[in-house]
Amino acid sequence: EIVLTQSPGTLSLSPGDRATLSCRTSQSVSTSNHLAWYQQIPGQAPRLLIYAVSSRATGIPDRFIGSGSGTDFTLTISRLEPEDFAVYYCHQYDRSPPRYIFGQGTSLEIK
């Protein structure tokens, strides 16, 4: 069974800082480019930030940068804004068998 492991579990930073969030899959999957990142503010639905590893979704600021390949992926927020403090999930789609897999999340909190 494929597992997505996000690190760190919690990240404490200040506005203006650079945030680096990691997502590692336990094995290379058949559709490694189907890696996405979501932001979730408490009480709200997740919001798609990044799809296909590095493409920004509509309306997402360019301070959100996705990168990686194979089993290691990264979401970088180049300069944190107050509204960026939330929980972030990575998400992989695997075709064999068809399924979506989520990481356990990284909580980005204000230091």
Added chain:
Amino acid sequence: QVQLQESGPGLVKPSGTLSLTCAVSGDSISSDNWWTWVRQPPGKGLEWIGEIHHTGSPHYNPSLRSRVTISTDKSKNQFSVVLTSVTAADTAVYFCARGGDPAYSLAYWGQGTLVTVSS
């Protein structure tokens, strides 16, 4: 603009059946997308329940496969999830979402609905 809205009972008794519907606007259930259910227990992470395409068989999370059914209603442009034999562990916020485009991501989500399993 694609919009999704969940509806259904907020309270289900243990061993009972959970049934939720997702109404879709701004897109057709018959479009080339996967209509998806995701849930989130209080204070925990996201769990994929399953998905359905209007042309094919649904796909389910193996851990729920024996208890879950996802279906579409083209006449009402909506899709549904049914989960049987529920326990307290099924208490969660249930989200519906549209998957497939782009790149099998979940670009559109409903606001979510809390379902509590309790007697």
